[in-house]
Each structure stands twice: as C-alpha cells, then as structure tokens.
Amino acid sequence: MSDSPAIDNVAGSAIPLRGINIDTDRIIPARYLKAVTFDGLGEHVFEDDRASMPNHPFSNPSYRQAAILLANENFGSGSSREHAPQALRRWGIRACVAESFSEIFRGNSLSIGLPCFTAAHSDIEFVMRCVEESPGTYLKLLVSDRTLRILDKTLTLEMPDGMRDALLNGQWDPTGMLLDRFEYVRATAADLPYVVGF
Amino acid sequence: MGKTLLEKVWNTHTVRTLPTGQTQLFIGLHLIHEVTSPQAFDMLRSCGAKVAFPERTYATVDHIVPTLDQSRPFADALAERMMAALERNCAEYGIRFSDLTTEHQGIVHVIGPELGLTQPGMTIACGDSHTSTHGAFGAVAFGIGSSQVRDVLASQCLAIDPLKIRRITVDGALGPGVYAKDVILEIIARLGVTGGVGYAYEYGGSAIDAMTMDERMTICNMSIEGGARIGYVNPDAITFEYIKGRLFAPSGDAFDRATAWWSSMASDADSSYDDEVVIEGAAIEPRVTWGIHPGQSVGVQGRIPDPGDVEGAERASVREAIEFMGFKAGTPISGTKIDVAFVGSCTNSRLSDLREASRVVRGHKVAGGVKALVVPGSKAVRLAAEREGLDQIFEDAGFEWRGAGCSMCLAMNPDRLNGREVCASSSNRNFKGRQGSPTGRTLLMSPAMVAAAALAGEVTDVREMMSRRTDP
Numbered sequence: 001m002s003d004s005p006a007i008d009n010v011a012g013s014a015i016p017l018r019g020i021n022i023d024t025d026r027i028i029p030a031r032y033l034k035a036v037t038f039d040g041l042g043e044h045v046f047e048d049d050r051a052s053m054p055n056h057p058f059s060n061p062s063y064r065q066a067a068i069l070l071a072n073e074n075f076g077s078g079s080s081r082e083h084a085p086q087a088l089r090r091w092g093i094r095a096c097v098a099e100s101f102s103e104i105f106r107g108n109s110l111s112i113g114l115p116c117f118t119a120a121h122s123d124i125e126f127v128m129r130c131v132e133e134s135p136g137t138y139l140k141l142l143v144s145d146r147t148l149r150i151l152d153k154t155l156t157l158e159m160p161d162g163m164r165d166a167l168l169n170g171q172w173d174p175t176g177m178l179l180d181r182f183e184y185v186r187a188t189a190a191d192l193p194y195v196v197g198f
Numbered sequence: 199m200g201k202t203l204l205e206k207v208w209n210t211h212t213v214r215t216l217p218t219g220q221t222q223l224f225i226g227l228h229l230i231h232e233v234t235s236p237q238a239f240d241m242l243r244s245c246g247a248k249v250a251f252p253e254r255t256y257a258t259v260d261h262i263v264p265t266l267d268q269s270r271p272f273a274d275a276l277a278e279r280m281m282a283a284l285e286r287n288c289a290e291y292g293i294r295f296s297d298l299t300t301e302h303q304g305i306v307h308v309i310g311p312e313l314g315l316t317q318p319g320m321t322i323a324c325g326d327s328h329t330s331t332h333g334a335f336g337a338v339a340f341g342i343g344s345s346q347v348r349d350v351l352a353s354q355c356l357a358i359d360p361l362k363i364r365r366i367t368v369d370g371a372l373g374p375g376v377y378a379k380d381v382i383l384e385i386i387a388r389l390g391v392t393g394g395v396g397y398a399y400e401y402g403g404s405a406i407d408a409m410t411m412d413e414r415m416t417i418c419n420m421s422i423e424g425g426a427r428i429g430y431v432n433p434d435a436i437t438f439e440y441i442k443g444r445l446f447a448p449s450g451d452a453f454d455r456a457t458a459w460w461s462s463m464a465s466d467a468d469s470s471y472d473d474e475v476v477i478e479g480a481a482i483e484p485r486v487t488w489g490i491h492p493g494q495s496v497g498v499q500g501r502i503p504d505p506g507d508v509e510g511a512e513r514a515s516v517r518e519a520i521e522f523m524g525f526k527a528g529t530p531i532s533g534t535k536i537d538v539a540f541v542g543s544c545t546n547s548r549l550s551d552l553r554e555a556s557r558v559v560r561g562h563k564v565a566g567g568v569k570a571l572v573v574p575g576s577k578a579v580r581l582a583a584e585r586e587g588l589d590q591i592f593e594d595a596g597f598e599w600r601g602a603g604c605s606m607c608l609a610m611n612p613d614r615l616n617g618r619e620v621c622a623s624s625s626n627r628n629f630k631g632r633q634g635s636p637t638g639r640t641l642l643m644s645p646a647m648v649a650a651a652a653l654a655g656e657v658t659d660v661r662e663m664m665s666r667r668t669d670p
Contacts, residue, residue: 079326080341081343
C-alpha cells in the first residue's frame with residue numbers, strides 16, 4: 001500500500017459560491033447517491049440549485065475552469081456523504097476556502113486529498129469580489145505556509161496542523177499509516193472489555 | 199480533576215499518535231449500509247487490503263428499501279444493484295448482514311441499539327451522519343465518509359483529531375405534549391447549526407435523566423444538525439435496563455461485569471467542560487421548523503421571523519428560507535396547510551414514537567387531501583406496534599402503514615414529495631430538496647405534532663387538540 005502524493009500548492013482560478021449553510025444535499029442531491037461508485041457525480045453538482053437559480057456560479061462558463069471553491073460559513077453541513085467532495089473534485093475543484101466547514105465534510109475532503117482552508121469573512125469577501133469582477137484571476141494556495149496569494153496580496157489561512165501535515169507528508173489517505181503498526185491495534189483491542197467478552 | 203466520558207472512551211481506544219499528530223482511534227463497532235459502503239469495498243480491493251476485524255462490522259439495508267413492495271429484484275434497478283453489491287461484499291468478507299429476509303432489518307440507527315450491538319463506552323462509526331444517535335448509550339459515535347469506511351474495514355481504526363466538549367444541561371420537567379424532538383430543536387435553535395462544530399455535546403440534567411432510551415436517541419440523533427458530530431448521554435440504570443436481554447448484549451455474570459465497566463466510563467462529577475449551557479425544560483414548547491435548516495424553528499405558538507430583525511449573514515439566509523418556503527414574515531406557523539404527513543426516520547420511528555402519534559390519531563380521520571404515512575424504523579418496531587394494534591389505529595384513521603426503512607426522510611426509495619408539497623415530518627432535515635422534490639417543503643416536528651397536523655390538515659398545537667378532546 002503506497003502513500004498518497006504530497007499536496008502543497010494548488011493554483012488556478014476560483015469560483016465564488018455565496019451563502020451560508022450550503023448543505024451536502026444541495027451539493028449533490030440524494031437521488032445521485034443511488035450508485036455503487038462515485039463515477040459521473042461531477043456533472044450533477046448543485047443540480048437543483050442550478051435549476052432554480054439561473055445565475056448559479058456553477059452554471060457560469062466564466063468559472064468552468066476554476067480549481068478553487070470560495071464559500072461562506074458552514075459549507076458542507078448535513079449528510080456525511082463523501083459524494084459531496086467527490087462531486088466537487090470530479091467537477092474540477094482542487095481546494096476549498098471557506099469561512100467555516102462542517103467537520104465531516106472537511107474530513108471527507110482531506111481523505112480524498114482536497115485541502116479545505118478557512119479564512120476570515122473579510123478576506124473571503126475580498127477574494128470573492130476580485131473573482132466576481134475578473135473571473136480568471138489567478139490564485140495560489142500553499143498548504144505549507146497556509147496562505148492564499150492573489151494579485152499583490154498574501155492572505156493568511158487556517159488549517160489544523162494534523163490536516164496540514166497529512167497533506168504535506170502525503171498521508172491524507174491514511175490506510176497505510178493505520179496499518180503500519182498493526183500490533184498496537186491488536187493490543188488496544190485486547191484491552192477493551194467488550195472486545196474480549198467482559 | 200475528573201474525566202468526561204469522551205476523554206475516557208478516547209483514551210481507552212487510542213492506538214497511538216500518528217506521525218501527522220492525529221489520533222489513531224480504534225473503532226469498537228462499525229455499522230454499514232448500502233449507500234456509503236460499496237465504494238469503500240471497491241477501494242479496499244484496489245489497495246489489496248482485507249477486512250481486519252470482520253466480526254466488528256455489522257450491515258443492514260435501509261436507505262433504498264421500498265416500503266411497499268419489497269420483493270426482489272427491486273423495481274428500481276439502481277436500488278437492486280446497491281442491494282446486490284452489499285450482499286456480495288458481506289458474503290465475500292464474512293460480515294453479518296440483517297437483510298430483508300431476516301427479522302432484524304431496519305434503519306441502521308434503530309437496529310444497532312435494538313440488537314444490543316450499541317453499548318456504553320464503545321467507539322461507533324458508520325458512513326452516516328446520524329450515527330450520533332448511538333451516543334444515547336454513552337458511546338462515542340460519529341458519522342464518517344466512504345474513504346473512512348474503507349479505513350475502518352482495513353484497520354478497524356480512524357485517523358482523527360480530538361474534540362472539545364460542551365455540557366448541555368436540560369433541567370426540569372417537560373410540559374405535556376412536549377417531547378425529546380422539541381428539546382433538541384430548541385437546543386439547535388439556541389446554539390445554532392454551527393454551534394457544535396469542533397465540539398462533542400454531553401447532554402444531562404434532570405429532563406435528560408428522566409428520558410427513556412428512545413427519547414435520548416432522538417436528542418443525540420440530531421446533534422449533527424447543530425454541527426456536533428458527536429452527542430452523548432452518560433449511561434445509567436435506564437441504559438442498562440434497555441440493553442439487558444438483547445441479542446448481542448452480554449448475559450449472566452458478564453452482564454454484571456459489563457455494567458460495572460459501563461458505569462465507570464460515565465463522566466466524573468468533577469469533570470471540566472470547554473463550555474456549559476443550561477436550558478430550562480419547562481419553558482420548551484412544541485417546535486416546528488419554518489426554514490431550510492433545522493436551526494430555523496419556532497414554538498408552535500410562534501410566528502415566521504422577519505429578515506429585517508436579523509443581523510449579518512443570517513439575514514440573507516432567513517430571506518432565502520422564507521422565500522423558498524413561500525411564507526410571509528410575521529404570520530403564525532400554526533395554520534400552515536400541509537399536503538403530506540410523515541412519521542418515520544432514525545430520529546422518530548421507534549415504538550414509543552408510534553405510540554405517541556397513535557394516541558393523537560386514535561378514533562380520528564386524516565384531513566381530506568393529506569397523504570399520511572407511518573414508516574416504522576425497523577421490522578422489530580413494526581411487529582411490536584402490530585402486536586399492540588397500532589397499525590389498525592393508523593389505518594383506520596387513513597394513514598398508510600409501511601415496511602421499515604429511511605423512506606421519505608431523504609427519498610432514496612419511491613417515497614417522496616411531489617412539486618411544492620408541504621410535509622409535516624418527524625425526520626431530521628428540512629434542507630431544500632431533502633424529501634425528493636427539489637421544490638418540496640419540509641416542516642420538522644415531533645411525531646405527535648405530525649399526527650395532529652395530519653388530522654387538522656395544517657400545523658396545529660397538539661396540546662390544544664388533545665385538551666379540546668378531554669374538555670366536557
């Protein structure tokens with residue numbers, strides 16, 4: 001079992017998605033969970049929101065090449081479906097920057113190598129405006145120093161140390177790491193009364 | 199300084215600190231279902247791993263199960279494919295599976311406790327955000343994604359960061375017609391849908407202590423709706439009494455040794471918390487959601503809020519919600535017409551939920567034009583309800599009596615809203631499109647309130663409905 005590749009920088013244009021509490025049912029409606037793989041999810045991302053909002057950014061051709069998703073508070077709340085970050089990644093998203101994320105969404109994103117940074121409201125607002133005025137604006141995210149570079153500015157982002165290290169060390173797919181000292185796993189299990197039948 | 203249950207369970211299940219600084223946490227019980235596991239098994243195959251502890255994983259089928267005709271193959275070819283994949287994966291890896299042919303099938307968060315699989319002091323993971331339900335037993339239980347399902351299958355472990363802990367004390371007695379559902383909707387309204395991010399919630403206080411296990415499960419179930427991935431209640435005599443005699447519960451002397459260990463895992467009286475909140479139980483009213491997330495609720499005597507009264511980013515959110523729901527600011531929530539009434543879901547589909555709804559329904563009729571259905575959480579709940587004659591009470595009133603599954607909570611089976619229908623629902627999420635129609639509208643409330651709405655054809659205060667009946 002090989003380690004996953006290290007992820008440090010993500011660069012490209014961004015797509016601004018305004019609004020708080022955008023839940024995973026909106027990112028990918030449950031009817032697309034009727035499948036045994038994640039294939040093809042990218043084309044259905046935000047499908048119902050796009051149908052009801054003619055100006056939805058995911059329907060705007062100016063943002064079609066975007067690699068970075070910009071969002072507000074509590075992005076990815078609700079269901080634990082990994083289908084949500086999988087759909088975003090299959091659409092082309094390579095990193096997310098939001099005011100805050102639901103924990104499960106952020107953990108799921110990490111486990112598929114999709115870095116999720118948080119940033120202050122004022123910084124998100126600034127970047128969203130730049131991108132809305134000029135959709136091709138080039139952004140560069142660095143996991144190592146937790147920064148976002150845009151135009152002549154460098155903004156400070158946040159990401160928990162564990163997530164940062166997992167991305168930088170190529171350990172965001174942790175299966176290999178979890179199996180690495182399997183004797184410790186057996187020892188922990190053997191100490192649990194319910195595992196050994198009380 | 200004492201330790202909380204969270205700290206004790208975390209410590210006993212910590213395998214080691216990973217090179218990333220995350221904790222490698224051993225998972226005592228892994229529950230799987232048909233929606234989030236097939237991809238995990240495929241990943242497992244492609245990385246050449248085995249299932250490390252097949253006896254510590256248990257499977258059932260719930261999300262895609264039709265509640266009318268359950269004959270195989272299912273009419274929906276995609277559902278059939280998912281079912282077949284789970285059957286094949288369980289057979290190949292030697293995982294126990296409560297499929298539709300067994301009497302143990304049901305919603306994963308209903309059958310785990312029912313079978314005695316869920317026990318205090320355990321770590322429990324499942325590819326489903328409502329795994330927090332199992333915290334009612336004093337387990338540390340949380341939802342995960344499919345890649346993490348793969349990790350648990352391969353290693354019985356997860357790489358995870360520690361959480362802070364908030365104590366939520368609900369004191370006093372709840373009023374008549376006020377239920378656990380109302381308590382958790384009140385908590386979420388008070389602390390917000392992001393209030394729990396980064397926290398586990400410990401629920402206690404005299405109102406929680408007095409609750410049955412079914413009620414505690416309703417509370418813990420919706421922790422995630424408040425942003426808390428984990429919610430738990432310390433185990434006590436009510437917990438042990440519930441577990442005793444269940445299929446996978448320890449028995450005889452082992453049960454006594456188990457209760458001693460379970461008791462020792464409860465939070466110590468001198469534990470410290472990162473935050474504490476106290477809520478007065480007697481002040482809680484039956485609640486109804488008016489918006490598009492579970493934090494947007496009011497007491498049944500309340501009114502739709504005015505976006506103008508709300509500050510900051512929340513204002514746009516309230517405006518969006520009111521627009522989507524077709525409400526007018528300032529109008530009472532009571533009197534909102536409904537098209538569908540749904541009693542079911544992992545939040546409120548247990549026997550006591552059906553009993554409370556049937557008490558409201560008995561001898562009355564569903565209002566004209568309302569489609570009403572009861573979907574028991576498990577086959578065992580369905581059978582127990584039928585033994586008490588609840589099915590007859592519901593059917594006489596005009597409710598449909600269905601097979602067990604997730605059903606209209608998220609509409610991955612044929613049960614769904616059409617167009618802009620309004621549904622009085624005992625489920626957990628009122629997100630846009632949640633119940634299967636992109637424009638469908640959901641009003642979350644307790645099963646008794648759903649029953650009252652079904653009879654009245656509109657949102658109504660179940661307390662008034664019941665007191666009118668007893669008036670001379």
